Amino acid sequence: MRRWVVYTAGFLFVGCISIGGVVYWKYEPSHHWNGMEVPVLSVPALSRDDTLTDHEPSTSSVTEPVPEATTPSTPEVSTKSISAFNVLVLGTDARKEEYARSDVIMVLHVMPELRKVNIVSIPRDSRVLIDGVGYTKINHAHMLGELKGGNTEGTRTALQTVSNFLDVPINYYLKTDFKGFEDFIDTIGGVDVEVASDVYLYHAQTTLAKGPQHIDGKLALSLVRERYAFPDGDFGRQYQQSQILKNVAQEILRPEHISEIAGLLTRVKKDIVDTNFQDSDLISLAWLLKGMSTNDFTTKQIPGHSGYEMDPLEHLRLYYWIPDKVKVMEISQSLLKDPF
CATH class of the missing domain: 1.20.5 (Single alpha-helices involved in coiled-coils or other helix-helix interfaces)
Structure with missing residues (x-):
């Protein structure tokens, strides 16, 4: 015995x-991820000038339609083995019976072997070239795609526009909407944030006090949407967005969640509107983020200046964040391209 x-x-x-x-x-x-064949959803149209320099004059041709680029109508999903990959993160403002603009636009350059992630945030008012439309706000890309071909075309147009703007390929994407984001945060039990100073959240009609906070989905959504309460406007909002992104992984992989990771992942995926990540990819990505410190993240925002230009969609002079072409390309080269 x-x-x-x-x-x-x-x-x-x-x-x-x-x-x-x-x-x-x-x-x-x-x-x-070692030697893994990752998809290539979009590649930049290298022959075109897709960004606006600080010194580029405003002309009437900017408001006229631009011929379609020689890119496929749907993403050509090719694969290749690389040591790093780019992820487009989209947060859309979808509501019932409305087409969705991208309220949150971030590109992550993930380097699994180095255990580092670079995050580049793109202001939603950035003035960029969208195929067949002209220079307009980057957050219009998803909406314009949806008008042509629903959710799939909305994703494709957003992918191609960001790829062109930053001159980098995109391998993966994660897309959620307001409702999905709020439910997602509640599903994982809330998320930790560090608030630099008291901030009034307009959409939640409440004030979030300075210091470390553990907040639910409603407050998290209000925080990532808030712009006017931060001294640096949209840049303060982008900082909060990247902070929440980093801290979400900490919540998913808390010890009390490990035993239920499969069920948790199923619930989380219901809140993600669309993604080409597999379940195993999401678990591995969360594992990567969980083991990283603040020093392992590099966060940059698109440099440029404020300005007003004619918009080809509204036919009015609108506020834009006008990117600095040279600095954008420097950021793309140093933070978003495979160093290996």
Whole structure:
């Protein structure tokens, strides 16, 4: 009997070690992504000048339609093995019976082997070239695509516009809307944020006090939408967006969630409107973010200046954030392109 207990214990021990090894090999970031064939959803149209320099004169031709670029009508999903990849994160303002603009636009350059992530935030009012339309606000790209072909075309147009603007390929995307984002934060039990000073959240009609806070989905959504309460406007909002993104992984992989990670992931995916990540990719990505410190993240915002220009859609002079072309290309080269 004693020998049987020893044998059983031995088999269980070996079994646990084997299962642990399989899980580690499948999800641990440096193993999961090493040499993996990742999709290439969009590549930049290199022959065109898709950004506006500080010195580019405003002309009447800016408000006229621009011929379609020689890019496919749907993303050509090719694959190749790389050591780093780019992820487009979109937060849309979709509401019932309305087409969705992109309220949150970020590109993540993920380097699993180095365990580092670069985050480039794009102001929604950035003035960029959209195929077939002209120079307009980048957050119009998704809406214009939806008008032509629904959610799929909205995603494709947003992907191609960002790819052209930053001159980088995009491999993955994550898209959610207001309702999905709020439910997502509530599903994982809220998220930690650090507030630099008291901030009044217009959409929640409440004030978030200075210091560390653990907030629910409603407050998190109000925080990432807020612009006017921050001294630096949209840049303060973009900082909060990147902070929440980093802290979400900390919540997903808390010890109390590990045993229910599969069920949690199922619930979380219901709140994501659209993505081309597989379940194993999302777990590995969360694992990567969980093990990183603040120093492992580099966050940049698109440099430029404020201005007013004619808009080809509204036929009015609108406020824009006008990107500095040279500095944007420097950021793309240093933060969003594969160093290997």
